[in-house]
Every structure is written in C-alpha cells, then in structure tokens.
Amino acid sequence: MTTTAAPEARPAERRTAPAAPPPVRRRRRRGDALGRTGPSKYLAHAGVWLYVLLLAAPLYYLVISAFKRNTDIFNQPFSPFTPLTFDNFGLAFSQASLGTAMLNSVYVTLGAELVTLLLAIPASYALARSKGAVGRMVERVFALGFLIPGFAALVPTVLLSISLGLFHTREFLILFLPASALPLTVILLTQAMRAVPAELEESAVLDGAGPLRVLWSVYVPLSVPTLTVVAILNFLSFWNEYFFSLVIIGPDAALRTAQVALPTLSIANAAQYGVLAAGIIITLVPAYLVYAVFADKMESAVLAGALKG
Amino acid sequence: MRKTLSTAGAGAGAIAMVLALGACASGGDAAGDENVIVVQTNWTSSQAQNKPLFDAFDAFTEETGIEVKVLESGDNLNQVYETSLLAGEEADVLLVGLLEKQLDWAVNGAVVPVDDYIEEWGIADRIPADALVDWTDTEGNLRAFPYSGFTWPWWYNTELLAQAGVEGVPQTADELISAATKLRAAGIAPVVFGGIDWSGQKIFLQLLEAYLSEDEAKQVYAEGGVCENPKAMQGIELLIELRDAGVFVDGIEGYTADQAQAAYLDGQAAIAPLGSWAYPGASEELAAVTELGGLPLPADAAYEQPIAYRGSTSAGWWISPNGEQKIDQVRQLIEHMYGNEVIKGILDEGGVIPVADFGGDTSGVSAPLLAQSLTEFPERVEFPVMPDIYVPADVSNPMYRATSIAFTPGTDAQTICATVDEIYAAAQ
Numbered sequence A: 001m002t003t004t005a006a007p008e009a010r011p012a013e014r015r016t017a018p019a020a021p022p023p024v025r026r027r028r029r030r031g032d033a034l035g036r037t038g039p040s041k042y043l044a045h046a047g048v049w050l051y052v053l054l055l056a057a058p059l060y061y062l063v064i065s066a067f068k069r070n071t072d073i074f075n076q077p078f079s080p081f082t083p084l085t086f087d088n089f090g091l092a093f094s095q096a097s098l099g100t101a102m103l104n105s106v107y108v109t110l111g112a113e114l115v116t117l118l119l120a121i122p123a124s125y126a127l128a129r130s131k132g133a134v135g136r137m138v139e140r141v142f143a144l145g146f147l148i149p150g151f152a153a154l155v156p157t158v159l160l161s162i163s164l165g166l167f168h169t170r171e172f173l174i175l176f177l178p179a180s181a182l183p184l185t186v187i188l189l190t191q192a193m194r195a196v197p198a199e200l201e202e203s204a205v206l207d208g209a210g211p212l213r214v215l216w217s218v219y220v221p222l223s224v225p226t227l228t229v230v231a232i233l234n235f236l237s238f239w240n241e242y243f244f245s246l247v248i249i250g251p252d253a254a255l256r257t258a259q260v261a262l263p264t265l266s267i268a269n270a271a272q273y274g275v276l277a278a279g280i281i282i283t284l285v286p287a288y289l290v291y292a293v294f295a296d297k298m299e300s301a302v303l304a305g306a307l308k309g
Numbered sequence B: 001m002r003k004t005l006s007t008a009g010a011g012a013g014a015i016a017m018v019l020a021l022g023a024c025a026s027g028g029d030a031a032g033d034e035n036v037i038v039v040q041t042n043w044t045s046s047q048a049q050n051k052p053l054f055d056a057f058d059a060f061t062e063e064t065g066i067e068v069k070v071l072e073s074g075d076n077l078n079q080v081y082e083t084s085l086l087a088g089e090e091a092d093v094l095l096v097g098l099l100e101k102q103l104d105w106a107v108n109g110a111v112v113p114v115d116d117y118i119e120e121w122g123i124a125d126r127i128p129a130d131a132l133v134d135w136t137d138t139e140g141n142l143r144a145f146p147y148s149g150f151t152w153p154w155w156y157n158t159e160l161l162a163q164a165g166v167e168g169v170p171q172t173a174d175e176l177i178s179a180a181t182k183l184r185a186a187g188i189a190p191v192v193f194g195g196i197d198w199s200g201q202k203i204f205l206q207l208l209e210a211y212l213s214e215d216e217a218k219q220v221y222a223e224g225g226v227c228e229n230p231k232a233m234q235g236i237e238l239l240i241e242l243r244d245a246g247v248f249v250d251g252i253e254g255y256t257a258d259q260a261q262a263a264y265l266d267g268q269a270a271i272a273p274l275g276s277w278a279y280p281g282a283s284e285e286l287a288a289v290t291e292l293g294g295l296p297l298p299a300d301a302a303y304e305q306p307i308a309y310r311g312s313t314s315a316g317w318w319i320s321p322n323g324e325q326k327i328d329q330v331r332q333l334i335e336h337m338y339g340n341e342v343i344k345g346i347l348d349e350g351g352v353i354p355v356a357d358f359g360g361d362t363s364g365v366s367a368p369l370l371a372q373s374l375t376e377f378p379e380r381v382e383f384p385v386m387p388d389i390y391v392p393a394d395v396s397n398p399m400y401r402a403t404s405i406a407f408t409p410g411t412d413a414q415t416i417c418a419t420v421d422e423i424y425a426a427a428q
Helices: A002-019 A021-037 A039-065 A070-075 A087-095 A098-129 A133-147 A150-163 A170-194 A198-206 A211-222 A224-240 A243-249 A258-265 A273-308 B002-024 B048-064 B077-086 B100-108 B115-120 B129-134 B158-163 B173-185 B198-208 B214-223 B230-244 B257-265 B276-281 B284-289 B321-325 B327-337 B340-348 B368-374 B399-406 B413-427
Strands: B036-041 B067-072 B093-096 B145-152 B154-157 B189-191 B269-273 B290-293 B309-319
Touching: A039 A273, A070 A273, A070 B257, A087 A098, A087 A258, A087 A273, A098 A133, A098 A170, A098 A211, A098 A224, A098 A243, A098 A258, A098 A273, A133 A170, A150 A170, A150 A243, A150 B077, A170 A211, A170 A224, A170 A243, A198 A211, A211 A224, A224 A258, A224 A273, A243 A258, A243 B077, A258 A273, B036 B077, B036 B327, B048 B067, B048 B327, B048 B340, B077 B093, B077 B100, B093 B327, B115 B327, B129 B145, B129 B309, B145 B276, B154 B158, B158 B173, B173 B189, B173 B230, B173 B269, B198 B214, B198 B230, B198 B257, B198 B269, B198 B399, B214 B230, B230 B399, B230 B413, B257 B269, B257 B276, B276 B368, B284 B290, B284 B368, B290 B368, B309 B327, B321 B327, B327 B340, B399 B413
Parallel strands: B036 B067, B036 B093, B189 B269
Antiparallel strands: B093 B309, B145 B309, B154 B269, B154 B290
16 A cells, blocks of 8 residues: 555656746745735834834924923923923023024025025026036036035135124125035036927027026026925025024124024023923924925926936 | 016015015124123023023113113123124123133233223222132233122932931031932932033042142142042042942933933932022922032041032123223123122022122022022031133043043043043143
8 A cells, every 4th residue: 555655646746846836936926025015024114114213203302392391301301291381482482582583594594595596597507508628617616615614614704704894794694605505506407407408498599589588488497396406405504504603693682593592592501401492493493384385396306307317 | 487487476575575684683883882882691581590680781771871782692602702803893791601711811812801990990899809819810810800609519308318218418428328328229319410511520520629739629620640649549539439339320421410400300319419500490399408518528538528619700791802992881881780789689589699799688588599508508518629710621621521431330540540631631
C-alpha cells in the first residue's frame, strides 16, 4: 500500500508542480500589493502621523499656552485641563500696543512687497528675453545674492540708514528688505517668464505693442501664479522680520513693528509666557489669512511647475 | 484682460494702503525737542509692578509741562541703545540695570559719568556708600544714579518642611542635607533653581565664595584662577557634597529659572533661591508659609550665618550724550524720580526696593514677602559679594554652561574649576 501510494503521490506532486510558479508569481504580486496595503502601509501611515504630530505639537503648545497662567504652562505644559482664560489676548493687545504695531507691520510689509515686485518684474522680463552672455551673467549675479548672510549686512546697512537720514524710520526697511528678497524673486519670475510662448509676444508686437505693453499685457498675466508664490513668500519673510526692524526702526511704540513689540511682553525676570503666546497668535492671524486666501494659486503654481518638469 | 485689471486693482489697492499707513504714524524728532525727554527702559508697561513708574512720569509732565516719551525695550535694550548712539539719536535718559555691556558704557563714552551731577543735585547723600562703589567703574566714573536694588533670598516653604518632619529652616549645610533627605523621603522636591541659566550661575558662585573673603571673591570673579585657589575649591567641594547628597532636585542641571520659580510657586519644591522680582508672583497662602533665609553653610565657612545676595544694581538712571544737551530738564526728571513720594509709591505699589534713603518708612508695604525682606530677612543672613559687577561681560554668559556642568551628577571638582578657568582664559 505504501509502495503504490507513494508513486501516486509523486505524479500528483508533479501535476501540481508546473502549476506552482503562477501562484508564486501571484503571491509575489500579492506581496507587492501587501507592501502597499499590508504592514508596510501601516508603518508608512504611522510615520506620516508621527510627522504630523511633530509639526502639530509646537502649534498646540503655543495655542494652549495662550490660555494659561505662567505656572500652569511650566507645570502642565500640554494639559488642556488647567484653568483657561481669554485674558491673555486682551493683555497682549493692550500692553504691547499691538494695534499700532500691526499697522506698522502691514505698512512695512506691503511697502517692501510693492518695491520688490516693481523691481523684480521688469528685471525678470529683461532676463527672460535676454539671449546673450550679459543676461546670463546678470542672472548669475542675482543668484549670488543667496550667498550673503543677513547678519553680514547689518553694520553697513545701519551706516547706510544713518547716512541717508532714514535711521529710526520705517521707510528705510521698505527700501532695504527688497534687497534681501530680490534674488529668489527674480530667479523664480525669470523662469516663469521664459515659459511664455514667443508667439504670443510676436503677435503683440505685430499688433503694435511696445516692450512695456508686452510686459503688462502678456508676461504679467501669464506669470500670475508665480507672482503669487513669490508674493506670499516675501510677505511671510517681511512680516516676520525682526532684527533689522529692531535695530533700525527701534523701540518707539509709534513706529515699531509687531515682531519688535512682542518681546516687550516677556523679559528675563518677569516672563509672561501666556500673554506672549497670545500675542504671537494675534500676529500670526494676518500671515495665516494671506496664505489662506492665496493658497489655491500657490498650489496650482507649484503643480504647474511640477507638470512642466 | 480681466485678470490684468484685477492685478492692477490689487496693486493700486496695496499702494493706497501703504500711502495711508505711511501717513498714520510719525515718530518726530523727540530727542531734539527740549520739551520732551526720551527715556529708554526695560521697565515695560506690561508688568503690573511698573505702573507706579509710569504714573510718576505722568505726574512729572503735569508738574513741569515736560513730556516724557518712553521707549520700552526688552532684553535687547543695550544693543538698540548702542546702535542709536551711533546715529546720534539715542534716548536722553535710560532706566536700566548694571550688568554685561552696561559695565563699560561710561568708559566707552556711551553715557555721561554723573559724579558731578549726583553731588550738585543733592542725591549723593541719600545713596548708601556701598551702592556708590558698586556703580563706580574701574576709571572712577560714577556710571549712573543708583535707583533700585534687589534681594535674592532662599525661600523656604515651612509647611512642606513640616510635612516632611523638618523642624525649622536649616541653618547649616548638614541641616540642609538632612532636610533634603527628609523631603525626598516624603516625596517632596528639595532645592530648585535654574541650573542651566543665570539663576543657577548665581547659586554656583554663591557656593564658590562660601569660603572666600570679600576681596578674594572679587579677585576670583574678576580674573578666574579657580583651580589655583584652595578656598574657591573648598566652595566647589561643598557644591559637590550638597549635589551628591541629593539637596538639589533631580535634573537640576537642565532647569531654567522660570521652571524653578513655577515649581516653588506651585508647591512642588520646598526650597528655592528666588529674587525679589518673584515676590508679586507668590499667592497669599504661599507667602504666609514662606520664610526668607539664605544658603546654609558649614561651620568652617567664611560666614557665620546663611548667605544670600542683595544688590543695588537692578536699575539706575543713566544720562546719554543727548541727555546732557538738555541737562536742566533731565535734572528736573531725576529729582522728581528721587522724591520720597515717588520712591515710596514704587516700593509700596510696585514692590521695587529703592536704593536711595527714603526715611525707612515701610508702613505702606502690604506685600508680605516684600515686608519680610525689608525687616526680618536682613537679620537672618549675611550678604556676600554680588558677582554681577565683577564678572567680566564676556565671561558671564559662557559661565551658564559651566554651571550646568557643575550641577551634573558625577562631575568632579577638577573638571568644574577647569571649565570655569577655560572660560576666563578664552575671554582674555
């Protein structure tokens, strides 16, 4: 029995043997699929959620601290189950004169933004149309701007503001901040304008348009997504600028920006972290609103760049 | 076309807004206006205890017609002031403490020495001699008018001590070790301070000078050379003894001053060295059970009683070169601020300890800890040399790291002193 059973079994094994590879291949494919939907997927999700938590934790800490007393911030930093108060917001707004300070920030930020765009748009247009070596060289000079660290420019900048008679003024910042923003702005805009089809410009020229008309009616409308991106990036950079504003505009409550006003809420021996956190949240609101309003355009510009790539 | 128009509209709107905001505020040249005195200070209006100061400015304007424009600065005051000095647009007068960069302001010409003015205006007689010494620099310039001081006692929560079975506030190092052991056994944190920042640095230096005379302490603070000074090394050995006996809370080397203050004010720790600026933060209940004392020392130390810091360098009135241009108006302001009524208001309502003699009337002081610090506390302790005005500015901040190393378990005396001496050597 045993002798007959064994030979019968072998053919059976042989019969199944040729059929085995496809299931193995299938299993391999299933294995790939499992990589996407099985344990690896959970691992990937866990990693993503961990990353989200890492990003969200400081934001949560900032927000919850804005509603707490100092002692609770230190003793139960992440707990929401402590006495919460809205008073910190009122104190921050009044004690740091945040109303005036935010108007000053809006003035400096919008002013610098306008100057930046007024300089960057024609410069980018010229560079985008330029075909020669001089144009390439000028574009590289703009790129070199990235290599200059801000602090290295502090002393000459202060001296310049003094010699121009613009020390302790907001207007100097409006003129100075664009210098730090121009390299990135010009490079991004130049690339966007290079993507404008030459035929459109030729058509406009045939219709009698001069260079300024071509820039305004052809290049600018087609560069709006990139313009939005650089405008948002510059807005955030100008709005959050602290050191030059502190040193050049100074601490005068009538002139200082929001970022300079905030630290007066908390000094070494008498820190009021709850009030400071509330003040930070108040000054974050305009930056968040700008981003929220223009987020769609920014995303579509980035997406358009990705598709072109 | 519509997109172009909307872009143009947005641009025009932004330009209009910028022009409108530009017209909104104008600083004016207050520094050059003889009827305005510009005061730069880190006594910000956001601190409730500074209200009497701002009230005093208002009263001064009412009396004299001279406007006081206050520039409120945070911890970056010296940097902002020095930059504005470069432009010749500095404030006329400053109300700020004596530490770090300010130590050299008179020598560098950033401010005007006030030796003559303090005599002429009759204020010198009201300032204690040791305060005048503290405010005088190495070239003999009186840097500013000393205005407010501080006490830096060790706070003992007698309720928590009693809970742990500790009878009375420790008076010797052995009693402190015994108290810490009992507190730990009862689950209560013993001594807490900011082991990683300026507050721990002061406690580190307090221990360092436990065996030093005043002159020796001044020399060590100014020049270093800790490893070569046997008495300074005794102080470090004392620190190690206390540290290894568990006197300080676990992880003290990572605590900040704010965390330490919160731990004491919340009743988590029984003992903390906290400055007089913390008095307003204590609840009535905590103040009622807090006894202000000092750091208890061994019998062979240089002091017979526990030691604690006090100083006259919290704030002074500094006169800038611009201020000297309108010295008559500045004189009126300074004389007003040294008036008994103003000083008593700042003491009684603001809890700020004045340097100037104001007649000793503390009857208006309602804050219990402030009252205790003015009456019983000075009897309980001795006051060693306050290091701030002797430790060079370049050494002060790097020493925070040495402090943290010193309070880290396992660090030996040689490593601690070598770390401090390296900081002094690097600063030379």
